[in-house]
Structure formats: C-alpha cells, structure tokens
Amino acid sequence: MKHGIRHHRSRSRLVLLVLLLAAILSASTRIVAHADVTIPNTIRVALFINTGASVSTTLTSSATLQSAGGMNIVWKDPAFSAIVGTAASKQTVRFGLDGYRALLLETPDLNAALAVLKSVQTQSSAAYVTQLNKSGRAVYQVSEGAYTSAAQAATALTKWTIAGIGSGVQSQLSPRIAGPWAIEAGPYASAAEAAAAADVIGNIGLDAFVAMKPMNGAVVYTVRVGQEKDASTLGAMQQAVLAAGVANVILPAPGDPYALIRNDMSLSGTTVVPVSFYAIPASSGVVLRADPAGTEYIQLTERAKQTYRGSMEMSIYNNALAVVNDVNLEHYLYSVVAAEVGAGWPPEGQKAQAVAARSYALASGMAFKIANVVDTTVSQAYAGTGIENKNSTAGVDATKGEVLVNASGKIISALFSSNSGGITADSTEAWGNVDPTYASAAISPDAGPNTGKKMWVRIASAAGLTGYVREDLLVDSGQKNTVGLAQMQVTADNTIIRSKPTTTDGEEIGRLMLGDSVVPLSKVPEMTKAYSWVANFTPEQLQASLSKRDxxxxxxxxxxEVTARGPSGRVTEVKANGVRVNIGYPDNFRSALGGINSTLFQIEETGRMTVLDGQGGTREMPMQAGPLAIIGDGQVQTVSDGNLFIMDGSGQLRAATAKPKFIITGLGWGHGIGMSQWGARGFAEQGYDYQYILLYYYKNVTIEKGAV
Incomplete structure (x- = not known):
C-alpha cells in the first residue's frame, strides 16, 4: 500500500521518525487478529470417491483396513451410532459394495479356489474367495467384480468364461451372475444366533449370510438368503427356508438399509488370511465407520498401505465405494504441509504453508458433498502419517487455528502453486475472472530449484546438430565463423549434446570432442521440474493433445503461436494453423499442450520460415507445401529432413527444421495464482516472517485466529 505524505522541510525528520516507528511497529505488531471465525475440530478427506465427470479422482472396489491397536466397527446412523464389530490388532477388515458380481465357481477345495483367485487377480483388483457353510460343510466361492448392474456383471462373466478361468476346477455351480437380491430371516438377538440360523439355511443348499440392519433406534442381526441378480427366484427361496423351520422370513423392500457380512479368504504371501467383508448396498445411505481402538493409526491397503490418523468412513456414493478419513484438522495439516513443501523448507515457509493450507481446506466447505477435500492435488496433497516430519508439524502447531480472512469475514480459498516462475499470475490469466484476493503479477523469488546449477548453452555444431551443452564445457574462442557468427570451443572430450538442458531428462543426440567449435544460439537455466523447463513435441503429439480439449x-x-498474454506474461490465447484454440480457461493450456508445467511459456516453431520461390515470390513454410531447396555457390540442395540454420534480418542465427517441430520453453510449475511455495521459501530464506509472506501473496485479507 502506498501512502501519500506531505513533506514540510521543518518537520521532515519528525515525519521520517514517525514512518520508521510505524514500519517497526507494523512489522512487530502484525499480530494475528482475533475475530468471530470458528475453526472446526475435524475435517473430512475423501481418499476414494466417485465425483462424476467433473473432477477426476481414483476409485476402488474395496477398502482393506487394519490397525496395530485394533479397531471398532461402528454403524453410523443419522439418529444413533453403535459398535457392531471389533478387529483385533492387525486383523484385516474389508468393506465394499454389495452389488453384482461374476460368480465363477464353488468348491470345497480352498487351495483350488485360491489358485483361481490368483489367476483372476492378474486382471482384476475385485477378486474374492468367500466361505459359506452349505450342506454340512465349508465351500468356497470365487467371484469377481463390484458392479452396479446385472448387465455389467454379465459382460464380465462372459469374459471370464471365454478365458476359461476356473475350468480346471470341479465346481458345484455353473458360472452365473450374483447380485444383491435376497430374502431376509430374523431379526436375531445376537450375531451368534444369526450365524446359527445361517448354518441351518445353508444345510438346505442355499447361500446364507449374517447381516445387520437398523431397527427401532438400534442395530439388529438378520440372515440374508441368496445373492440373486433379480427378484424372480425369491418367492421359491422363501418357501424353501420356511419349510426348513426358519421363522420370520420376508422379502425386504428394495432400498432397505443393511450391511451384509461375508467371510472372505485372502492371501498374504502364501498365508491364508480370513477377512470379514462388510458389503454395503447402493442407494441405502448406510455408513460404516472404523475407529482405532487404541492410539495406533489405521492402515489402508488400497492407498499404498499408508496409515492415517482419525477414523475411516465407508459408504456408497454415486454407485461406488467412498472412503472418507474423518480426522482432526491440525493432524490433517501435519501431513498436508509435509507433502506440499517437505522438511527442508525454513520454519517461516512451513508456517506460511500451514496457514494457506488451513484456509484453503476450510474455505472448501463440503465441496465433495460427503467430504470437504480429497487427498490429491485436486484439493491439496495428503498422504497420511508416513510423510509427517517434525519441521512441518512445528509449522502447523505454531499457527494453530490461524486462517486468512477477507473483508467480509469469510475464510478465503488460499490458492497456492509450487512455483510461479518468478512472477505470480493474475487471476484473469488462469480462470478469466478478476479476484482481488490474489497478488497480480507480483515478483516472486522462485529460482531456488536452480540454486547452484549451471546454465546451459543451446548450440549449433559443425555437423548440423543442435542441442544443449552445459556452460562449463564451453569457452568463448574469440573467433567468428565465415558468416561472422561468434564461436565457442569445447573444453572436454566426449562432451554430450542433449535434447534438453539437463543431465537427467535430456536424450543424447551427439557428442563433441575437445577443441570442436560450435555456434551459441541461446543460454538458458538448467531444466528443473519446479522452475525452468523445456518440452519438445511433434505436430502429431500436439494435435492429438489439443483436439481432446478443442x-x-x-x-x-x-x-x-502465442497471440495474447496477460499481465504477468502468461499465455491467454494460442492459434493453431491460424485459428484460435478454444480450451475454455487459459490455465487449460497446461493440459491441452501435452501436460506442460505452466502457462508462462514461449513456443518455438522450428519448421516455420518464409522462403523465396523460383519466381521471386515468397512461400510460408510449412503451411504452403512444396520442396525446400538451398542455393549456394551455384549448387542447389534439396532439404527434406534434418536441421537448418537461418540468419534473420537482425543477424541472429536461428535453428530450424525442414519438418515442423515445436519447442515449448517456460518457467514455473502450476497455475501461479496466490502463494508460490518456492517463493515463500525464498522470502523465508531472506529473513521475512510467515505473516509478511502471506500478506505479500494474498491481498485485502487479514490473518485471524479463529476459535477452535
């Protein structure tokens, strides 16, 4: 903010003193305000959720949990909660959809069933072996899938049948579709009574499972009989169960809430592990929760066996299994800050990230209907307890409850990105709208990833190769070639020419020997993922990528070609073959152009040039087709491929290609809106505190400590 000050000669020293004191006070009293902002204790993080087509998130057919301290399984009802099961230390419990499956075989031979299971698992993550008691003995059913329709399961069944899966095992049933249609017996006073009733029903050859359902403010146990694809067989099944002496057998109404408990068998190496599988029907509103019974965390196998603080809630949302981690907000931030900036960030950078991440998470509200955020960069990175470190945790603890609040008293969605490439984006450059919350085109100390790294020289060799050589492998020879271009000399044998200015991602395209002369074309920073980058594309690659968006x-x-830029220099318009590319928001250019890191870029069209034709006219290459020839010393040479070197009107040498290629070079990583994480690190390393950093990147806001 700029202040207008009248300067009176007689009072100048006093004014200067006042200003100095004001600066000192503002720096030392940039104290967190206390406002009427409420900070919730917990946050809901979706680890798996089907959000529909609008947001891409991952899905799973099942959620496999265990905890070293054991777990309590809780039925979570809007009116009540009740513990319905327990898991001992490191005991595995699994949750999934009670939907449609391809039922492949049934055998009393567990080893045979497990062998088929292994075969199915090579092609599907939804393969199961389920134990039932039928006709007085244990049998094992192998099934695949967690489908929401019988048609989907039928397609899968056909695939497995054609593949001959299980054909070597003598099965007690023909492959068929299993589904959620069943009859119900009970209720029973306990799970043990329900299990005894299931055994009676199993003795007449029917599939019977213990289940739970809410009734009169409590959870009761029942037996669900059958796993049918539709209701057509239920009447006859009901009569058979009644004839076996089982009372209170009904046809439950579609949509009735329940959770079926299957006794599944899993493999851990060569060890057979029994697994309680809680199957939840679609569109029933059933929510099951796993709470840690002790102080140990819960492990989720399907998330790379990561462990999480708090509880896990499983439900069916949008016809798919949803897994939501209900966790203390500050504990959630322990992982987020560690995942977003890592242990090496200075303390003030850690604090700045903590306040931004807390603000972003709370401003989201229930953005995902049953969750506030997801665990990926769709929201912000969250990887459970394994990534936590003492520095990030200290940053969270030091700023507990602090958030960024706008003039209306609302917590802002404090957007941030990895690296703004030296200058933050204006909000119009990303999503087209003006937002005064974010600093526009603010200079940012983002070059940290390149600290201590060499510059690279793009060169043209005598053999016609063009690529990058590290600057310390070249010296200025003090000489010029026959056309007057400055030359550099190679200082080491077998110097590699690379396709990109890096030793880790640049392909070798040639070698130079000690003393070789090259012509320098440009000098660029070493390519680092978070700051400077280069991407090489063929026309076919870019056309395929662009056409997905347009x-x-x-x-x-x-x-x-770039045809418009915003206040920070970011690209806001591109034309392909002279036609404006319509990709919606400008930030979409990152994905539309092959997944580049940012929109702070330039495009080099190596195949584009204006040439003279045989009649003295001009031809625009490559838009106007035709052979390309070079005339020199009375000789004509046709060029169909390879590199060309063209002198422009100002005497600058440009590397070109006979066929079109595109080199996109840029700075930064991410959308560039709000706080740059590398910029926050840069400011912290210069001695600025986290409050300064936040108020530099976010405007028209205050830092407030809400009531927790």
Missing part, C-alpha cells in the same frame, strides 16, 4: 483442431498441425 475437437475443431484437426491435423495436420502446421503452426502454433
């Missing part, structure tokens, strides 16, 4: 972009792609 189907009107049809090949072949001849030209691709």
């Amino acid at each position: 189907p009107s972009i049809a090949g072949p792609l001849y030209s691709l």
Whole structure:
C-alpha cells in the first residue's frame, strides 16, 4: 500500500521518525487478529470417491483396513451410532459394495479356489474367495467384480468364461451372475444366533449370510438368503427356508438399509488370511465407520498401505465405494504441509504453508458433498502419517487455528502453486475472472530449484546438430565463423549434446570432442521440474493433445503461436494453423499442450520460415507445401529432413527444421495464482516472517485466529 505524505522541510525528520516507528511497529505488531471465525475440530478427506465427470479422482472396489491397536466397527446412523464389530490388532477388515458380481465357481477345495483367485487377480483388483457353510460343510466361492448392474456383471462373466478361468476346477455351480437380491430371516438377538440360523439355511443348499440392519433406534442381526441378480427366484427361496423351520422370513423392500457380512479368504504371501467383508448396498445411505481402538493409526491397503490418523468412513456414493478419513484438522495439516513443501523448507515457509493450507481446506466447505477435500492435488496433497516430519508439524502447531480472512469475514480459498516462475499470475490469466484476493503479477523469488546449477548453452555444431551443452564445457574462442557468427570451443572430450538442458531428462543426440567449435544460439537455466523447463513435441503429439480439449483442431498441425498474454506474461490465447484454440480457461493450456508445467511459456516453431520461390515470390513454410531447396555457390540442395540454420534480418542465427517441430520453453510449475511455495521459501530464506509472506501473496485479507 502506498501512502501519500506531505513533506514540510521543518518537520521532515519528525515525519521520517514517525514512518520508521510505524514500519517497526507494523512489522512487530502484525499480530494475528482475533475475530468471530470458528475453526472446526475435524475435517473430512475423501481418499476414494466417485465425483462424476467433473473432477477426476481414483476409485476402488474395496477398502482393506487394519490397525496395530485394533479397531471398532461402528454403524453410523443419522439418529444413533453403535459398535457392531471389533478387529483385533492387525486383523484385516474389508468393506465394499454389495452389488453384482461374476460368480465363477464353488468348491470345497480352498487351495483350488485360491489358485483361481490368483489367476483372476492378474486382471482384476475385485477378486474374492468367500466361505459359506452349505450342506454340512465349508465351500468356497470365487467371484469377481463390484458392479452396479446385472448387465455389467454379465459382460464380465462372459469374459471370464471365454478365458476359461476356473475350468480346471470341479465346481458345484455353473458360472452365473450374483447380485444383491435376497430374502431376509430374523431379526436375531445376537450375531451368534444369526450365524446359527445361517448354518441351518445353508444345510438346505442355499447361500446364507449374517447381516445387520437398523431397527427401532438400534442395530439388529438378520440372515440374508441368496445373492440373486433379480427378484424372480425369491418367492421359491422363501418357501424353501420356511419349510426348513426358519421363522420370520420376508422379502425386504428394495432400498432397505443393511450391511451384509461375508467371510472372505485372502492371501498374504502364501498365508491364508480370513477377512470379514462388510458389503454395503447402493442407494441405502448406510455408513460404516472404523475407529482405532487404541492410539495406533489405521492402515489402508488400497492407498499404498499408508496409515492415517482419525477414523475411516465407508459408504456408497454415486454407485461406488467412498472412503472418507474423518480426522482432526491440525493432524490433517501435519501431513498436508509435509507433502506440499517437505522438511527442508525454513520454519517461516512451513508456517506460511500451514496457514494457506488451513484456509484453503476450510474455505472448501463440503465441496465433495460427503467430504470437504480429497487427498490429491485436486484439493491439496495428503498422504497420511508416513510423510509427517517434525519441521512441518512445528509449522502447523505454531499457527494453530490461524486462517486468512477477507473483508467480509469469510475464510478465503488460499490458492497456492509450487512455483510461479518468478512472477505470480493474475487471476484473469488462469480462470478469466478478476479476484482481488490474489497478488497480480507480483515478483516472486522462485529460482531456488536452480540454486547452484549451471546454465546451459543451446548450440549449433559443425555437423548440423543442435542441442544443449552445459556452460562449463564451453569457452568463448574469440573467433567468428565465415558468416561472422561468434564461436565457442569445447573444453572436454566426449562432451554430450542433449535434447534438453539437463543431465537427467535430456536424450543424447551427439557428442563433441575437445577443441570442436560450435555456434551459441541461446543460454538458458538448467531444466528443473519446479522452475525452468523445456518440452519438445511433434505436430502429431500436439494435435492429438489439443483436439481432446478443442475437437475443431484437426491435423495436420502446421503452426502454433502465442497471440495474447496477460499481465504477468502468461499465455491467454494460442492459434493453431491460424485459428484460435478454444480450451475454455487459459490455465487449460497446461493440459491441452501435452501436460506442460505452466502457462508462462514461449513456443518455438522450428519448421516455420518464409522462403523465396523460383519466381521471386515468397512461400510460408510449412503451411504452403512444396520442396525446400538451398542455393549456394551455384549448387542447389534439396532439404527434406534434418536441421537448418537461418540468419534473420537482425543477424541472429536461428535453428530450424525442414519438418515442423515445436519447442515449448517456460518457467514455473502450476497455475501461479496466490502463494508460490518456492517463493515463500525464498522470502523465508531472506529473513521475512510467515505473516509478511502471506500478506505479500494474498491481498485485502487479514490473518485471524479463529476459535477452535
């Protein structure tokens, strides 16, 4: 903020003193305000959720949990909660959809069933062996899938049948579709009574499972009989169960809430592990929760066996299994800050990230209907307890309850990105709208990833190769070539020319020997993922990527040029073959152009040039087709491939190619809106505190400590 000050000669020293004191006070009293902002104790993080087509998130057919301290399984009802099961230390419990499956076989031979299970698991993550008691003995059913329709399961069954899965095992049933349709017996006073009734029903050859359902403010146990694809067989099944002497057998109404408990068998190496599988029907509103019974965390196998603080809630949302981690907000931030900036960030950078992450999470509200956030960068990275470190935890603890609040008293969605490339984006450059919350085109100390790294020289060799050589392998020779271009000399044998300015991601395209002369074309920073980068594309690659966003972009792609930029220099418009690319928001150029890191970029069209034709006219290459020839010393040489070196009107040498190629070079990683994480690190290393950092990147806000 700039202040207008009248300067009176007689009072200048006093004014200067006042200003100095004000600066000192503002720096030392940038104390967190206390406002009427409520900070919740917990946050809901979706680890698996089907959000529909709008947001891409991962799905799973089942959630496999265990805890070294054991777990309590809780039925969570809007009116009550009740413990319905327990798991001992490191005992595995699994949750999934009670939907449609391809039921492949049934055998009394567990080893045979497990062998088939292994075979199915090579092609599917939804393969199961389920134990039932039928006709006085244990049998094992192998099934695949967690489908929401019988048609989907039928397609899968056909695939497995054609593949001959299980054909070597003598099965007691023909492959069929299993589904959630069943009859119900009970209720019973306990799970043991329900299990005894299931054994009676199993003795007449029917599939019977213990189940739970809410009734009169409590959870009761029942037996669900059958796993049918529709209701057509239920009447006859009901009569058979009644004839066996089982009372209170009904046809439950579709949509009735329940949870079926299967006794599944899993493999841990060569060890057979019994698993309680809680199957939840779609569209029933059933929520089951796993609470740690002790102080140990819960492990989720399907998330790389990561462990999590808090509880896990399982439900069916949008016809898919949803797994939500209900966790203390500050504990959630322990992992987020560690995942987002890592242990090496200075303390003030850790604190800045903690306040931004806390604000972003709370401003989201229930953005995902049953969760506030997801665990990926769709929201912000969250990887459970394994990534936590003492520095990030200290940053969270030091700022407990602190958030960024706008003039209306609302917590802001404090957007941040990894690296703004030296200058933050204006909000219009990302999503087209003006937002005064974020600093526009603010200079940011983002070059940290390149600290201590060499510059690279893009060169043209005598053999016609063009690529990158590290600057310390070249010296200025003090000489010029025959056309007057400065030359550099190679200082080491077998110097590699790389396709990109890096030793880790640049392909070798040639070698130079000690004393070789090259012509320097440009000098660039070493390529680092978080700051400077180079991406090489063929026309076919870019056309395929662009057409996914804008189907009107049809090949072949001849030209691709930047035609508009925003206040920070980020690209806001691109034309392909002279036609504006319509990709919606400008930030979509990152995905539309092959997944580049940011929109702070330039495009080099190596195949684009203006040439003279045989009649003295001009031809625009490559838009106007035709052979390309070079005339020199009375000789004509046709060029169909390879590199060309062109002198422009100002005497600058440009590397070109006979066929179109595109080199996109840029700075930064991410959308660039709000706080740059590398910029926050840079400021912290310069001695600025986290409050300064936050108020530099976010405008028209205050830092407030809410009531927790």
